[in-house]
Amino acid sequence: MANSKDDTQALVDRFGRTVDYIRLSVTDRCDFRCVYCMAEEMTFLPHAQVLTLEEIDQIAQAFVSLGVKKIRLTGGEPLVRRDVMKLMRSVGQLDSELAITTNGSQLVHMAQDLKDAGVNRLNISIDSLREDRFKAMTRIGKLPKVLAGIDAAIEAGFDRIKLNAVVMKGRNDDEILDLVDFARDKGVDVSFIEEMPLGQISEHDRGEVYCSSDEVRAIIEQKYELQPTVERTAGPSRYYRMSDSESRVGFISPHSHNFCSECNRVRVTVEGRLLLCLGNEHSVDLLHTLRAHPNDQEKLKQVIIDAMDLKPEKHEFDLDDEPQIIRFMNMTGG
Ligand code: SAM
Numbered sequence: 001m002a003n004s005k006d007d008t009q010a011l012v013d014r015f016g017r018t019v020d021y022i023r024l025s026v027t028d029r030c031d032f033r034c035v036y037c038m039a040e041e042m043t044f045l046p047h048a049q050v051l052t053l054e055e056i057d058q059i060a061q062a063f064v065s066l067g068v069k070k071i072r073l074t075g076g077e078p079l080v081r082r083d084v085m086k087l088m089r090s091v092g093q094l095d096s097e098l099a100i101t102t103n104g105s106q107l108v109h110m111a112q113d114l115k116d117a118g119v120n121r122l123n124i125s126i127d128s129l130r131e132d133r134f135k136a137m138t139r140i141g142k143l144p145k146v147l148a149g150i151d152a153a154i155e156a157g158f159d160r161i162k163l164n165a166v167v168m169k170g171r172n173d174d175e176i177l178d179l180v181d182f183a184r185d186k187g188v189d190v191s192f193i194e195e196m197p198l199g200q201i202s203e204h205d206r207g208e209v210y211c212s213s214d215e216v217r218a219i220i221e222q223k224y225e226l227q228p229t230v231e232r233t234a235g236p237s238r239y240y241r242m243s244d245s246e247s248r249v250g251f252i253s254p255h256s257h258n259f260c261s262e263c264n265r266v267r268v269t270v271e272g273r274l275l276l277c278l279g280n281e282h283s284v285d286l287l288h289t290l291r292a293h294p295n296d297q298e299k300l301k302q303v304i305i306d307a308m309d310l311k312p313e314k315h316e317f318d319l320d321d322e323p324q325i326i327r328f329m330n331m332t333g334g
């Protein structure tokens with residue numbers, strides 16, 4: 001059996017990258033239907049195929065004992081899963097930073113409990129500050145609820161709050177500066193994301209709406225000088241600072257700035273598939289391991305260690321030939 005010193009060196013892949021960050025999807029369900037993430041009509045997984053909260057907790061524990069330093073709970077919308085606070089409280093006690101990504105719809109009544117449970121960081125997705133547009137991009141989301149959720153999160157006092165916006169040409173690219181100003185006003189960070197070709201989307205042509213991070217940066221630089229920093233948050237964002245604000249501006253650029261060589265993360269889908277790369281299908285079935293070997297934490301850890309050999313060198317996203325990946329983002333755990 002590996003001791004804890006060996007364990008901390010265990011999660012290294014064939015390319016010498018250490019995996020110390022996991023993103024766990026706690027549900028494929030969501031109360032929004034964002035146009036880049038889901039189809040309008042979605043079929044969600046039956047409960048039997050989904051990890052229980054206890055199983056997700058066991059997976060989190062196994063990874064932390066293997067040296068993982070940061071856990072992000074995501075989805076689907078993590079805050080719509082029933083009893084999710086039980087999981088938050090338990091994972092919040094592990095020796096690892098705990099972050100969540102949320103659409104913000106439940107934060108008005110959950111923000112303080114999340115902070116008390118040990119959540120350190122929050123990413124809140126918001127693509128538009130205009131009510132009609134926000135509705136169009138999320139298909140059902142209500143902007144005022146999310147804005148109130150952002151205020152509740154600020155009030156609760158998380159270590160760091162970051163807004164995430166997927167930028168689509170002709171949909172919200174004229175709101176880039178408004179989103180930066182909003183983040184500055186609220187004293188939070190903001191990241192702009194290039195849309196990734198995950199899942200079959202019929203509603204828009206991904207090549208046509210593609211807006212590169214360089215284009216977004218040029219728009220921001222019309223108003224603010226952006227100074228590159230070497231700051232990272234264990235994720236794929238590249239950060240810039242403005243001289244007159246604490247807020248940072250980040251870019252997540254899967255197309256234009258390939259971040260694979262520094263990739264330190266893996267994902268676990270809500271079906272228990274350990275995905276070694278966002279843009280590939282290499283995976284290992286942890287649900288099977290958990291159910292075939294109940295309460296055998298050493299077996300689970302060994303399966304995870306062995307899986308590192310499957311992590312591919314890089315993803316291959318190509319806007320002209322989509323979809324590369326049939327899974328939707330809500331299945332992947334964005
Ligand atoms: N429901 C939560 C939310 O929206 O923040 C968490 C899950 S969501 C899948 C996580 C992040 O992935 C969100 O910031 C969302 O904007 C982003 N996302 C979803 N589909 C995407 C896509 N096709 N390309 C790029 N980002 C995407």
Ligand code: SF4
Nearest residue numbers: 030032034037076103
């Ligand atoms: Fe739901 Fe988040 Fe996907 Fe939007 S991006 S549909 S909020 S999971």
